[in-house]
Each structure stands twice: as structure tokens, then as C-alpha cells.
Amino acid sequence: MAQTLYDKIWQDHLVTEQEDGSALLYIDQQLLHEVTSPQAFEGLRLADRSVWRIAGNLATPDHNVPTDPKERETGIAGITDLIARTQVSTLDDNCRAFNIEQYDIHDKRQGIVHVMGPEQGATLPGMTIVCGDSHTSTHGAFAALAQGIGTSEVEHVLASQCLLQRKTKNLAVRISGELGHGVYAKDLVLKIIGELGTAGATGHTIEFMGEAIRNLSMEGRMTVCNMAIEAGARAGLVAFDDVTAAYVKGRPLAPSGELWDQALAYWRTLHSDADAVFDTQHSIDVTNMAPQVSWGTSPEMVVAIDGVVPEPVGAKEEGIRNACTYMDLQPGQKMTSIELDRIFIGSCTNARIEDIRVAAQVAKGRKVASSITQAMVVPGSGLVKAQAEEEGLAQILVDAGFEWRAPGCSMCLAMNADKLQPGEHCASTSNRNFEGRQGHNGRTHLVSPATAAAAAIAGHFVDSREFV
Amino acid sequence: MTPFTTHTGLAVPLDRANVDTDQIIPKQFLKSIRRTGFGDNLFDAWRYHDEGDMGKTPNDREINSDFILNVPRYQGASVLLARENFGCGSSREHAVWALSEFGFRCVIAPSFADIFSNNCFKNGVLPIVLAEAEVVALFDRALAGEDVQVAVDLAAQTVSSGDAVYGFDITEQRKHSLLNGLDEIGATLAQAESIKTFEGSYKQRRPWTFLRDV
Numbered sequence: 001m002a003q004t005l006y007d008k009i010w011q012d013h014l015v016t017e018q019e020d021g022s023a024l025l026y027i028d029q030q031l032l033h034e035v036t037s038p039q040a041f042e043g044l045r046l047a048d049r050s051v052w053r054i055a056g057n058l059a060t061p062d063h064n065v066p067t068d069p070k071e072r073e074t075g076i077a078g079i080t081d082l083i084a085r086t087q088v089s090t091l092d093d094n095c096r097a098f099n100i101e102q103y104d105i106h107d108k109r110q111g112i113v114h115v116m117g118p119e120q121g122a123t124l125p126g127m128t129i130v131c132g133d134s135h136t137s138t139h140g141a142f143a144a145l146a147q148g149i150g151t152s153e154v155e156h157v158l159a160s161q162c163l164l165q166r167k168t169k170n171l172a173v174r175i176s177g178e179l180g181h182g183v184y185a186k187d188l189v190l191k192i193i194g195e196l197g198t199a200g201a202t203g204h205t206i207e208f209m210g211e212a213i214r215n216l217s218m219e220g221r222m223t224v225c226n227m228a229i230e231a232g233a234r235a236g237l238v239a240f241d242d243v244t245a246a247y248v249k250g251r252p253l254a255p256s257g258e259l260w261d262q263a264l265a266y267w268r269t270l271h272s273d274a275d276a277v278f279d280t281q282h283s284i285d286v287t288n289m290a291p292q293v294s295w296g297t298s299p300e301m302v303v304a305i306d307g308v309v310p311e312p313v314g315a316k317e318e319g320i321r322n323a324c325t326y327m328d329l330q331p332g333q334k335m336t337s338i339e340l341d342r343i344f345i346g347s348c349t350n351a352r353i354e355d356i357r358v359a360a361q362v363a364k365g366r367k368v369a370s371s372i373t374q375a376m377v378v379p380g381s382g383l384v385k386a387q388a389e390e391e392g393l394a395q396i397l398v399d400a401g402f403e404w405r406a407p408g409c410s411m412c413l414a415m416n417a418d419k420l421q422p423g424e425h426c427a428s429t430s431n432r433n434f435e436g437r438q439g440h441n442g443r444t445h446l447v448s449p450a451t452a453a454a455a456a457i458a459g460h461f462v463d464s465r466e467f468v
Numbered sequence: 469m470t471p472f473t474t475h476t477g478l479a480v481p482l483d484r485a486n487v488d489t490d491q492i493i494p495k496q497f498l499k500s501i502r503r504t505g506f507g508d509n510l511f512d513a514w515r516y517h518d519e520g521d522m523g524k525t526p527n528d529r530e531i532n533s534d535f536i537l538n539v540p541r542y543q544g545a546s547v548l549l550a551r552e553n554f555g556c557g558s559s560r561e562h563a564v565w566a567l568s569e570f571g572f573r574c575v576i577a578p579s580f581a582d583i584f585s586n587n588c589f590k591n592g593v594l595p596i597v598l599a600e601a602e603v604v605a606l607f608d609r610a611l612a613g614e615d616v617q618v619a620v621d622l623a624a625q626t627v628s629s630g631d632a633v634y635g636f637d638i639t640e641q642r643k644h645s646l647l648n649g650l651d652e653i654g655a656t657l658a659q660a661e662s663i664k665t666f667e668g669s670y671k672q673r674r675p676w677t678f679l680r681d682v
């Protein structure tokens with residue numbers, strides 16, 4: 001029978017299945033970080049259980065680590081927030097106690113879990129991957145079934161290397177047309193979420209397919225899969241192809257030699273069969289699509305950069321009105337009229353080398369507007385940071401007036417000192433514009449790195465296509 | 469896990485769609501390495517006017533008396549009535565820990581986000597999906613000023629309130645786990661032999677995924 005890509009990976013990892021559809025799914029790789037793991041390790045200890053497969057886990061601290069390069073110099077001891085310090089050192093202690101490999105705060109390979117995994121080749125095609133973080137969907141770009149889980153499930157996977165699950169439905173999002181100059185993967189995924197809505201893919205795994213996806217780099221595909229969860233999907237997927245192979249080849253944890261050939265032969269089968277049936281379909285044409293920007297407090301509240309804040313009408317009237325109040329915007333107001341206070345370029349959505357390159361391209365020879373309180377660039381990992389420095393990108397950004405930070409989640413969720421003050425507007429390359437996400441009463445607009453950098457220069461939103 | 473069999477309690481209407489887990493428990497409380505201590509910070513940004521942080525107790529805070537959970541008649545409510553897509557966003561299980569510690573035993577909504585719903589089941593909190601019209605009926609009564617008492621019977625899969633009885637779906641496995649307060653990890657480990665057998669053949673098929681094993 002014809003299968004979707006999701007069906008294939010599911011089938012390949014199925015340990016047992018009950019009549020009611022509950023299944024035990026074997027997990028190849030669990031990624032751990034400091035925020036959602038301490039209670040899981042504690043649970044293991046209380047029940048006197050051991051880790052099922054130690055090498056099936058890999059850890060790095062990211063959510064809570066400081067990004068101020070000075071504060072990072074002395075590692076954990078230098079973390080000024082004592083509660084955060086305890087959390088990061090707890091991850092250290094747990095990894096040591098259970099013998100789990102960790103790229104710790106001093107390690108060059110440390111970074112946001114979803115940047116680190118692919119970079120190291122810990123993320124491989126055809127794998128099942130879990131992490132106590134909803135944006136685990138990022139790894140789906142590699143034709144891997146990757147899902148975010150809660151802490152009890154983290155504990156379950158630590159103890160059994162399995163996850164208790166029911167199969168989702170299949171949703172195909174077909175993207176035709178070509179992205180125009182100065183329009184990026186982030187714009188594409190914002191547009192898709194705007195159309196599907198934040199619950200549009202609930203109960204589904206999305207496979208992103210079509211010309212525009214095939215033309216994306218791995219970085220771009222990760223950006224798209226990263227935000228699949230914002231449409232309510234359990235996971236996002238992109239079929240394996242030569243672009244995937246080229247990215248994976250030579251990564252430290254990827255197979256080589258004969259094993260590579262063997263893996264490659266299997267990976268070539270990681271696509272939906274031509275006549276596979278999807279439960280739900282959505283099509284979108286991106287020809288002539290402009291850069292996108294979110295105006296409200298949900299990732300579905302998206303318009304084109306030349307658009308306006310919508311009128312509160314229709315089924316979502318109340319939501320639109322609430323969001324306008326929170327964001328201090330008027331219906332009909334032009335997006336380009338919104339003045340920004342802070343700029344954040346970072347997060348597992350957009351903190352890879354390609355994103356930094358685009359930001360630097362926009363910033364080159366220009367200056368951050370004096371009305372901007374802070375414009376920060378936070379690379380996704382120590383390796384991205386090093387590469388950007390080597391390519392001279394960091395210097396370009398610093399010369400333009402951006403702050404160049406140490407890797408971590410930073411203002412994406414604002415657990416550490418990187419956050420908005422009440423009432424501030426931020427152009428952010430992250431993935432969530434929820435109320436208070438980037439700081440108490442802060443106002444977030446989701447955009448691509450090009451749009452964020454251009455907004456930093458102009459002081460307000462502007463069509464970034466004029467800058468690249 | 470705490471078993472869930474039947475529960476009767478007052479329903480408090482939280483009249484907002486797409487309530488996300490950042491709202492349920494804001495990030496500053498995620499620095500804790502414990503499973504408890506989140507109840508006072510449930511819906512923190514809505515419950516208090518001032519910005520919350522770890523270590524601040526409710527006595528030091530400016531209470532937002534307009535927020536529904538702070539309304540005197542809803543003190544002691546143990547059923548949360550919510551709108552669609554409740555619990556979307558971050559996977560933080562802290563959201564369920566906060567709801568549970570505050571005293572909620574079940575949440576009724578027309579739909580839930582996937583990870584949040586999973587997390588509920590792991591903590592003895594029952595997420596009940598009712599039809600849109602049924603949820604609207606409950607909201608209408610509550611918003612009209614009625615004290616809506618709700619009786620949930622998990623074995624019968626029903627929610628009774630006033631004259632109405634609504635049925636809801638749940639998988640056998642989840643129902644069984646909740647009714648018996650089962651330790652799910654223990655149940656999975658009871659199948660250790662199946663896992664080992666699978667792992668053995670899987671390793672033959674996909675040896676490159678075991679490169680880090682020694």
C-alpha cells in the first residue's frame with residue numbers, strides 16, 4: 001500500500017500497538033536541556049530506575065544560559081541569577097550521574113538544542129527524535145519524525161527509549177512557485193500559519209512539499225519545520241533529497257564509509273509514495289509573496305509588510321480586538337508605521353549561519369537607528385558564532401551597532417536577562433508572539449532576519465527587499 | 469499518578485480562545501527544578517497586576533480582582549471551562565503542574581493542543597473534549613450568572629451538569645491508566661522484552677543510528 005513519509009517512519013519504529021491505537025514507538029534520539037529535564041531525572045531516581053540506552057540521549061544547556069559574553073566567560077560559576085545557575089548545574093550533575101553526553105556551557109558545540117542536533121549529525125534522516133521542547137519539529141527538515149514532549153514523557157523515554165503514542169493524521173502542505181528576491185523561508189512559514197491558523201493542523205503531522213520547499217537550503221527547511229507546531233501540528237516533515245544528503249555528510253555523528261552508503265540507500269526511500277493518500281491537503285502559491293510580519297499575539301496574526309492591521313470583524317472579532325489592545329495598534333494601521341524599541345535576531349527558528357549572513361548583508365555599511373534601544377544578534381550555537389566571526393559577519397554587525405552575543409535561547413523566551421520592558425515593540429526572528437513571551441507586557445512581531453535587520457536600520461518596519 | 473474516577477465541582481469559565489502555556493505559567497517560573505510550587509503563579513500575568521517572579525508570595529502581589537479566578541464566588545472551583553485550542557504553545561509540563569496544584573482536576577474545552585493534553589493525562593488531570601455547542605451551552609449558563617456544577621464520571625465517559633449529560637471520548641489505554649492511577653513507565657517496562665527484541669532487529673536494519681553506543 002502506498003505510504004506517506006510519516007507512515008514509513010512510524011512503521012519503522014513501531015514496537016507494539018494496542019487495539020485502541022495506542023502504540024509504543026521506539027525513539028532513536030532524545031535531546032535534553034536544563035529546563036524540562038530536572039524533574040524527569042528526579043523521577044528516575046525516586047523510582048530507582050536507570051537510563052535504558054545512554055547513547056540515545058544528548059544534552060546541552062540553552063534556555064537559561066546568559067548570552068552576555070562577559071557573564072559567560074567563567075561558565076556556570078559566572079551565572080549571576082542563582083536560580084538559573086542551579087538549573088544549569090543540575091543538568092551538569094544529572095548528565096554526570098547518568099553518564100549522558102553533554103555539550104556543556106564551556107563547549108564550542110553548546111547551543112540551542114535544535115541548532116546543535118543537526119549541526120553535529122545527531123539528527124539523521126529516518127530517525128525518531130524527541131525533546132522536552134515544542135520546537136523539536138525543527139528536525140523534521142531531515143525527514144526525521146521529531147516531536148516535542150512534556151517532562152513525564154522525557155522521563156518515560158529516559159527509562160524505556162520508547163514513547164507512548166497514537167498515530168496522527170497526514171496533512172500535505174504543497175507550496176508552488178518561487179520565493180522572490182529578499183523573501184525567505186520565515187516569510188513562507190508565517191504565511192502558511194496565517195492561512196492554516198494556530199489549530200489548523202491539530203492532530204496532524206505536516207509534510208511540506210513542492211517546488212518552493214525543494215529549492216530551500218537545509219537551514220530554510222529547518223525554519224519551516226520549526227514553526228509547524230505553531231499551526232498545532234505534532235510534527236513537520238520534508239522528504240529526503242540531495243540537499244539533505246549534502247548537509248549531513250561529514251557531520252561528526254553522521255555515518256561514514258560503508259555505513260554511509262548503507263544509510264544513504266535507505267534514506268533515499270524517505271519520501272511519500274506518489275499515490276500516498278493524505279487526510280488533509282493545503283496548497284499555497286508563493287509567487288509574488290511579500291515579506292511577512294505578525295501584528296498580533298498569535299502566530300496566525302500575520303500580514304504582508306505592505307499590509308495593515310485587520311479590522312475586528314468575523315469569527316475572530318474578539319481575538320483581533322484583544323490583540324490590538326495588547327499590542328497598542330489600531331485596525332487599519334500600516335505595518336510600516338510601527339516603531340520598534342528592540343530587535344532580536346536569534347532562536348532555533350533563525351540563528352543559523354545563513355540567517356546571520358542575511359542580517360549582515362542588510363547591516364553592511366549601515367547603522368542601527370538611534371531610536372532603537374537595543375539590537376541583539378544571538379547565534380544559535382558556539383559553532384555558528386565561530387563561523388560568523390571567521391566570515392567577518394560579526395564585525396559587520398557590531399560596526400552597524402548590533403550587540404554580538406553568546407549562544408542560547410535568549411529573548412526567544414526571555415528566561416534570562418534578555419527581555420523586553422513593558423510596552424516595548426520588538427522585531428523578533430523567533431517563533432512566538434504570545435502575550436508576555438519576550439517579557440512582561442512586551443510586544444513581539446515575528447519576522448525574518450532580513451526584515452528584523454532592516455527594521456533595526458530604519459527604526460520602524462520597512463520592506464527589507466530594498467536592503468538586499 | 470493520582471487516580472481519576474469521578475469528580476464533582478464548580479466550573480469556572482475562562483472565556484478566551486487559544487490560551488497558551490506561556491499564559492498558564494510564565495517562563496520566569498520555569499527556572500525551578502521541582503515539580504511543585506507553581507499553583508500560586510497559575511495565569512500569573514492575568515491574576516496579578518505586577519510582574520511576578522520566583523520567591524514573591526501572593527501576599528506581596530497586586531491582585532487583579534477582575535480576573536475570573538479571583539472572583540470570590542469561584543474560589544474553590546475545580547473544573548476549568550475553556551475555549552478552543554487550550555494549552556497551545558510550549559511543551560512545558562509546568563502548565564499542568566500549576567493547574568493541578570491550584571486545584572483543577574479537569575479542563576473542559578472544544579479542543580486542546582496535543583502536547584498539553586498528553587501532559588494532563590500524565591498528571592491525573594482530565595482534559596475533556598466536548599462538542600463546540602455543548603461547551604457554548606456551559607459557558608452561556610456560567611456567563612449568565614449561574615453556578616455551574618459539573619459531575620464527571622470517567623468510567624461512564626460522561627459530564628453531567630443541570631439536566632444535561634454529555635458524552636466524551638478517551639482511548640482505552642488512557643482511561644485505564646487514569647482510573648487506576650497507573651505508573652505508565654512501569655507499564656511500559658513490563659514490556660521490556662518486546663522493546664529489547666525490537667531494538668535488536670532495528671539495530672540490524674539501521675546500524676548507523678547506534679554509532680554512539682559502546
Ligand code: SF4
Pocket residue numbers: 062063112113114133135347348349408409412413430431
Ligand atoms: S530558541 Fe526559543 S523556541 Fe527554540 S528551543 Fe529555545 S526557547 Fe524554545
